[in-house]
Amino acid sequence: MNLKLILLCLLGAVLPIQGQTSVKPILLENQGTISGKVIDKKTNEPLPYVNIVVKEENKIVTGGITSDKGTFLIKNLDLKSYTVEIQFIGYKTVYKTISLTAKGKTADLKTISLEEDAIQLEGVEVVNERSTIEQKIDRKVINVGKDLLSAGATAAEIMNNIPSVSVDPQTNAISLRGNSNVRILIDGKPTNIDASQLLQQIPSTSIKQIELITNPSAKYNPEGMSGIINIVLNKNSKIGFNGSINNGVTFGKTPKLNSSVDMNYRTGKFNIYGNYGLNTGKQSNRGFINTLEPGEEDFQKFTFVNNNTSHLAKIGFDFYLNEKNTISFYTNHNIFKGSGDSKTTVNFVDLGKEDITQLFNNEDDNYSQTYNLDYKKNFKKEGHYIELEVNYNTNDNKEIGAFSTPATNYITNVGNNTLINLDYTDPISETAKLELGLETRIEDTRNKFLLDNAYNSDFAYDRNIYSAYATYSKQWGKWSAQAGTRFEKYNASALFRKVNENDATFEDDLFTLYPSGYINYSPSEKNSFNLSVSRRVDRPSINQVNPIREWSTPQVDSEGNPELFPQFTNSYELNYTRKTKIGSITTGVFYRRINDEITRTLYESPTDPSKQILSYANLNDNNAYGFELSGNLDFKKWWSANISFDAYTKKTKGIVADEFIEVDVTTFNTRISNTFKPSKNLRLQLSGMYRGRDLGLQFERQPMYKIDLGSSYTILKGSGTITARFSDVFNTMNFAFDGTKPKRQEGQFNWESQSAYVGFNYRFGTGKNKAIQRKQRDKNETQGGGGLL
Template sequence: MNKMITLLTVAAFSSLAALAQKAGTLVTGSVSAAQKPVEAASVGLLRAKDSAVVKMAVSDKAGLYKVENVNPGKYLLVVQAVGYAKQYSGSFELAAGSTSYTAPEVQLKAAEKDLQSVTVTSKKPFIEQKLDKTVINVDASPTNASASILDILEKSPGISVDKDGNISLKGKQGVMVMMDGKPTYLSGQDLANMLKSMPGNNLEQIEIMTNPPAKFDASGNSGVINIKIKKNKIQGFNGSVNTGYGQGVYAKATNSLNLNYRNGKFNFFGNGSQNYNKGFGELSIKRNFRDAATGNILSNFDQAARNDREFSSYNYKAGVDYYMNQKTTLGVVVNGFINKGSEFTRNTTLINDNNGMLVTRTQSTNNVHLDFKNLGLNFNLRHVFDSAGTELTADADYVHYSNLNTQYLNSSFFDNAGLPKANDELLRGLIPSSISIYSGKVDFSTKLKGDVKFEAGVKSSYVETDNDAGYANWNGSQYVTDVIRSNHFLYKENINAGYINFGKQLNKKWAAQLGLRTENTNIKGNQLTTGQTFKRDYTQVFPTLYIGYTLNEKNQFAISYGRRIDRPNYQDLNPFMYFLDKYTYQVGNPYLNPQFSHNIELSHSFNGFLNTSLNYSATNDIIQDVFEQVDSTTTTYVKKSNIAKRQNFGISVSAGFPVTKWWRTNLYMNGNYNKFKGLVNGGQVEVDGSNFVANMQNMFTFSKGWGGEISGFYRSRSVEGVLVANEMGAVNVAVSKQVLKNKGSLKLIVRDALYTQKFSGYSRYQNVDLTLRQIRDSRVVTLNFTYRFGKGKITQPRKKNTSVEEQSRVSGGGGN
């Protein structure tokens, strides 16, 4: 770990030292066509002597652009926009000491060109900081080519993924994960398994919103992560194919195909991917059982488990857009996945008395087979009423999940002499689950008098889950139902919501946005096996407020406030047990309540590259993992509980800048302080602590199509509810080469090169005293190849379809 910290620190300070010596000229200008401004034009600043790209900019709605901190020298501009011919400016020279330069207006002309003739070879920055969100441009990092979506999220600024696949943003859990503006409908381990199975080369951008506006669901107390899949706007037939092979301790492989055909009023698109992943995990747990009165150790457990897992997954998506006329577009999309796999765990548990003498050795094997399937259908409509921005969008979604989880847990018991101590136990679990989701949404936006932007919408969703856990014990001749462990749980949920949102640019310096969202929730739960039922109905209001202030060209400030809700995941409400071994399991809690939070964030952007934010949140009835211990049976289990109130204070700093013409750096640092206070297992618990997280990407562009990257992350010791997690991090290295006339690319990647991505931690409160350590097959060397094919004509882009924003809470069954 020390080697990794040293490497990251030296690289970070080298980058900042180089930046401190930089100061240059501000180059501004405008782009137009047919006497109208051109928005989203790509403006490249080229070195005059060799046309090498020095910096990039994008024009705004007024056609204006600016390129900052340009060194003295001779330059020219190249301007490209969708549907227009590439245009070069004349050369110009920036003198030493100059502070600003206004370039002549660039006038574009419409053109019909081949796909190859309008290929933009310059790269977007890896991280873009905008007023309301942070944007990660995935293609800008070579190590993303063979990584899964979960790997890419893990190294994105402010995002952390814990040992169980739970995603945190700026030190806070409760993130709503969406894909193309639509919910993933998954949570916890099921969400992690899906994101692991999806190759990162299909990604275009990741949008991170820590305080989303009222248009988005109030779900997710720490914000929204929107994963945007690549889209194609090329007339004709085109696509890409990607294949990669990785080798850690075990082999891994990814293959994907993207196809697009657009002709006239129709656009057909489809993509599919196959992912094979074989890996391992090693988990060790040490537990002390103490006398409740004296605190003296009565016995201790020393557990060591080895898990070998093998998964094959297939993801698919297909759809068609029909451009009925210039104002109306209809679309339909079908997508889904098929995940099949198995896990085999060998577990040894040593039970010692208070003198350290071995009392019992338990040998267990846990054989699990998973069959997880998903089918989703989306129908969407978009109608534009006028050129002023008045439009109506509507979406209807149906999503269905089915999961069959089969488990065989075999336990054998021996005394300290190695002789059988009790009869073997064989437990079988048949755990099917079914989830159906129906959702509809309508959104309307327009401009009111006084140039006020008005948005309003309504949404309704209905969810049904059917989970049946059938456990049976082998009696020597047949399986007999285990009535204590078996359960059948039905859950129904209806959420109805409406929102309004107003936004206005008050003057040149001030802007404001105010939103209000109301959500009505109705839920029913029924444990058929035990006859227990529950019903809850509640209505909540969620205001949002944003104020922006532009001090000058280099300094912009923003402050935002939002009230959020985090409803329990369906998996966490499910009261089933899932076993690691006889002594360790997890269990759901059907009586969980939602948690509510108030979030405030103050942000500052300096000169377009340095972004700083201060944030504070206060959360009531926080939902956290709790370790509970049954001393009489020497068992420990994990379940979610509303354990406490939490206060979180945080500060984050990000900077992206070129160190040299061939080296660009992105740095992100986040520090936060968490304080938990509440009742756990009937006793008062107060835990607090601070932690530090840093991400770094160094991207290198060399001649003749060569490129490279050194990236990594570091997370210090942190408090996660009643669990204290020790420091962890990783370093990734990549080399890339453009081949086949830039239609193909080869990339060699080494992820977690120093093999430091290892989790360890402890939990000590009341009668709970345990430490744990976990490692996995994280150091992987991968060779990846991508090839792009097809010809076509680029068409003017249309606005992305708005889709349903439903909370990512669905689970396909027990996780592990």
């Protein structure tokens, strides 16, 4: 993608708009104006970008924002009586009543002094004391607080404390509502990095919000059977120079460092922000697999030691051309370097077979970068805008693996992802809204495999997606509804070449409609019901279709399946939210009908019966349904808790080792996180989780559970926080399984689950948030147009 070309095209679109907005409006004889100046009551300094809202009988007529000097002028008003609201985050709202007549067409409100609102100022702290969960019409938003930040050093560890989300501690595979077909986005944008690797690279202190979108609307890309998880990174927007510094050390078998710094500087029409996160240290894992199949008995023992370092940096700016036009840019850079040593031993029961010892060491270098450019044009009517966004992401990964056999694997992966998105939103009335969007996605991946420094194979994968969406929402009384459809043209092609084999190709060309709908009923302020339906798709990822060997042990090879085809899901969901005196409680039920489900499969190697191939396959049509309960509760002034419980039932059927198998399983999961406040500055935390057994076509996973203790103490007049945590107090967490197909096996894997953490957070700067309308990607209701969050 030629970024210079994108910039030139964008400037070409901006300049004509700027020329139009510079034309002075014509004042008609029967129209009036409202003017004034807004200052800070304490400092007498002018306040720029304050919202000025003009209402007639509680209906918004027009509005504007103050200039850099704090002044405002609103023109072309009918000669009527109005209420003027002066709104600014961190200040109390001021109301003025004025009347425009033929004799008094001009209303000068003079100088208006705004007074700080202590209650609102509490909400602009860099990090809240406690995480909060908000149930929106189409998503659940977790605002990350100090309790979650102290839950772990990386995004993967935080995710394991989020309702409905599970992360496999051994493989870092993430699942939502018991299903691993979930789409992971960073700041609402796709990435080329595999989710299991990405979650280990993001420091927990860099995360602002986590959004769970279990039944996305037509505005979003339809990928991810169980929905979308969007990780929103920190971005500050306060006036002046502000920021925070975080440092933490986790002590397991070896110490691991987790640090980050967040800063921003904002003045006038310009805001620049950035953050940097470092995550480094060694991780130790061990496990065994005991094969009990008659005639093939063996005992396999594994030890793994990985030394990883991850750097994550984000920098960006917002430039407010005027009150109607904004240009934003940001870039993310992720540098990951890792090395590992492992040892696998295989002891055979049959004395006629020679035992095996395999040593393996690897080096992994990954560099990914994202560039995002956004232009937004606001029209006169509140909420009426058009927005153009261009996002480019590239990923370059090199891996060297050496076996004691001897054999050396050298693998390179290069991926590029370009996304161009255009959104248009028109609130056609106070109770109705129309949203339209177009999107183009161009993706390509190149993979090459060298064996002992000699070419072995390569894999090329390209896909282009062109889509358009339309949604219409309407509110009447206590009811509201939204309906929409996404139209998508999908094309994918792949080429696999290997020495001494014929080239293998793959083509897929589809045109599909993805409808969605929502109905919300709120009989009172304390009760609301929400029903949603949607159609979704899971397309095979590059890792799932790549036939190049991903990793190998003496008994198992892992590789993709290029013959995979997409699976489609029809999803239905009903939620009820009840607000009580002690907080809010949300319950929900869902049902999913899955066609051609993609799943992991293990089968006997066609070239070596003593080995197995771990890959992917399409199963038959399946059903899944479940129940969820979550609460964000304050039992006492000194005791609050986040509680969640979920139960999923699924029926899975398919063919394994030439045998048709069907299983039914119900899985229970529960979490509770308690926060106790013995004093103004001291916080104590007690949390626990239980993950019930899970049954697949080939394996049964045993239950997992743990208890964590934590504390935090505020110092330096509220600017600093010391945090301590002891995870897995009783050392009970492990991954244990029993398998039946294709061989009778049992096994268990352990990691450094029991650990201690000590951290320190320092916040500096005294600026207040400006109330200018910012790009929606930084709000709870993150931008969703054209498939972006």
